[in-house]
Amino acid sequence: MTVRLTWDNTHFFADINDPRIEETAQHLKSEIAELRSICQPYAELIKATDALPEANYGDQIDNIKQIHQRRMAVVEALRNVSTFIYSRLSVDAQDTAASTWQGKLQQLGSALDQAMKPLQVFLIRVGDDFVQALVADPVMAEVAFSLRCDRKLKNQLLSVPEEQLISGLSVNGLHSWGNLYSKLAGTLQCQINGEKMGLAKASSLLSSAEPTDRKAAWQGIQGAWGEHQETVAAILNAINGWRLEETQQRAHTQKLHYLDKSCLQSRIDRDTLDALMETTYQYRSVGQRALNAMAAASGLEKMGPWDILAPAPAGAEEQAFTFEEAINLVADAFSEFDPEMGKFALMMAEKGWIDGEPTPNRSTGAYCTKFTKPREPRVFMTFTGTMNNVTTLAHELGHAWHNWVMRDMPLMVTSYPMTLAETASIFAETLVRNALLKRAETPAQKLAVRWQDVESAAAFLVNIPARYEFEKRLVEARKEGTVVPAQLRQMMGESWQKWYEDSLLEYDELFWATKLHFSISSLSFYNYPYLFGYLFSLGIYAQRDTYGEKFEALYRGILRDTGSMTAEEVVMQNLDQDIRQPEFWQASLDIVEKAVTEFEALVK
Ligand SMILES: [Zn+2]
16 A cells, blocks of 8 residues: 555545535534533532432432443544644635534534533532442443542532533633734744745744744744733733632632642642642753753854754764655664554554645644444644654654554543653654664764753753743732733742753743743643653653563553542652652653754764
């Protein structure tokens, strides 16, 4: 078979005008209305959860089981059609029919959440006895873990109408602020070297080989966002104000910290997050050394904030790849670790499950998603033949492999948090980077591969933590009142100074406006999971020699556990290590330090 670079989703829906999309949406709408009415009685039952007689458990369990199965069928169908529409929009952002569908499907998703609310709240409030009886049922066993997570929220619940009100209002309240940011980003015009251009094109210039182009692009982006700084400040105030208010409302029984929700979503303990951040802070000089070595390799005195995404300098020799070469290289690197993983990568390309053809109107960025029925992963990226493309391909195929090894499991236990998602992707990247390094013959070629290593080190060990630092300061300041642009600039400057110290020419004080991540309405503290995934996957990779031949099965086991355990449990169970202790993170950080030291030697 031959490999292909455009995806084929026609066995799901023929095209955007396929009448089955409308049929599916209508069916989902009526199913969600049904679910709403059969879940409603739980709003009453909640009031007397203590009085639920044990004799009635059986009936209730049967009823809940039926609701659960119906809900999962809705989730499956909704996910399938949403993936189809999203895939369509990724290759053509101007497809208006697809964009209309996307809005409608998002509404269906929100309606489903609201419909399930009474039962969800009931299952959080009801006694342990009932839950134990419920998850003892073979069908319901699959909800055990998610119930255990949800039930940690027991003391933070509001009444059902209040919960419904929050999720209803957040569509046009909270999330509109996030949408406003995306709208602005889509219309922004940057003035660069006398030319006007959109943000996507301007951002791509940040990785230009020409230092003056990078600086001009950075200044153009700063100028464009600078004009909207009051608006972005309003967005940040609104989003963080909403979250703080909601947290305060939920803190009726116990004290809540603003990081609690994020830790719960990441399925990690606060102790783990603290150990991760504190240990990384002790190693910040490794990230700073990476930057200094990158500057030295580029003939610069110091890196500027506009150089953070710079490509390997002219002295380094970048290899170029056709897609066929790239996929074969990735598949070979995967195979050396686990032959099934290599076969899988090839299959993705042969079946048309990867879209990378550089077409007009496509989205920027790369991602992995999946159809749910049948369970098929999809990878989106733009492939132009650079070495960066090869690593991106490996990254996304790592996510796809994660989905693939879980394909026989119930959908309910296949959703994993971002912290654990990034483990699979970065692990795959590491496999491919090592293969690239082996292939590199001259020091100049080695430098080009190692460049990616040090760029990652600088991004993960200082840039991401600086974002975390800023967000903490922002939330603290927002508690006291509205925050103005001058304060945001100052807080960002201080956050960069804490992590970068003197390793940059200047700090990026407008980063709160230019970086989308702070304006994502659905997630707070969006960034640290990437640092977690990076160090976590290096830590797991480092165990390869210890476990020898057993390791590939162990790795699959780790991936399969990511939807039904906390991160602490996954590691304790499979590797007998405690990620709440700094030692786990130190071992990974030592690996990064070694790579930086090797790069420093290459530069000399
Ligand atoms: Zn990823």
